[in-house]
Amino acid sequence: MAEQARTVHHPAPRHEIFSTSEALNQIRNEPEGWAVFLDIDGCLLDLAPTPDSIVVPEGLATDIDRLSKRLGGAVALVTGRALIYADALFKPFVFPIAGLHGAEMRGPDGSRIFAEIPPEFERLKEILVLDTSRMPGVLIEDKGGAVAAHYRLAPQFEEVLGEKMSAFAKAAGPGWALQLGKMVYEIRPSRASKGDAVERFLREPPFLDRLPLAMGDDLTDESMFAVVNARGGHSIRVGREEAPTCALSTIMSPAHVRDAIAKLGLLDD
Incomplete structure (x- = not known):
């Protein structure tokens, strides 16, 4: 039997959207035409002195799930956290997710990709812990397929820590790259970026043929913003920092x- 033709209603193109509120109104009015991509730390959750001390507000996971249902499942988390740790924040819900900046992914169908961790990289992480043990306040976060050095509690070590992490990234080889973030240096797989992760999501249902909207707060989110903008969607940076950004609002x-997620998820049927 021949497939019946169907009419696809696309939302307004990006040039008609000038502000965050107007972009959110587009989603409110045409949820079937949009996909939403959300960073976690500094975007969904308030930043904290250490990665383990963040607080997940009560009801947030339910609000994300409600929004996902409104958008036909086209909501994904895109984070620098490892997939397994990000999942633990939003139990019992299981959302499509890109972890470690896209080095790990779980698609809408539940299929998963995990980052490979060579023994040499494990050894490098052990040496890094030893080398930074003389820097009080510097926290090394082992993400499995990546490693991060946080200096939020020890800003006096920013320069020396940056030099050390740059040297470690070079020692790790061409498969790894140094990623800068808010009070953190991270060595991650060089092939991974949040922009690439969003591109992969947009190639398959329920994200396919939708305009993307992305929210994030850090340098690592800029590649995601660039992809979203190029596809005619809308990018929103969280916070009022003066650092350059390609986010549109x-x-x-x-x-x-x-608050915006909660309101979007409560659309009237």
């Missing part, structure tokens, strides 16, 4: 992001 804080 801003939203004040993670609390405002959470």
Whole structure:
């Protein structure tokens, strides 16, 4: 039997969207035409002194799930956290997710890709822990397929830590890259980026043929913003920092992001 023709209603193109509120209104009015990509730390969740001390507000996971249902499942988390740790934040819900900046992924169908961790990289992480043990306040976060050095509690070590992490990234080889973030240096797989992760999501249902909207707060989110913009979608940076960004608009804080998600998920049928 021949497939029946169907009419696809696309939302307004990006040049008609000038602000965060207008972009969110587009999703509110045409949820079937949009896909939403959300960073976690600094976007959905308020930043904390250490990665383990973040607080997941009550009801947030339910609000994300409600929004996902409104968008036919076209909501994904895109984070620098390892997939297994990001999942633990939003139990019992299981969302499509890109972890380690896209080195790990779980698609809408549940299929998963995990980062390979060679023994040489494991040894490098052990040496890094030893080398930074003389820097009080510097926290080494072992992400499995990546490693991060946080200096939020020890800003005086920013320069020396940056030099050390740059040297370690070179020692790790061409398969690894140094990623800068808010008070953190990270060595991650060089092939991974949040932009590439968004591209992969957009190639398959339910994200296929939808305009993307992305929210994030850090340098690592810029590649995601660039992809979203190029596809005619909308990018929103969280916070009012002066650092350059290719995001098309801003939203004040993670609390405002959470409020927007809650309201979008409560659309009338």
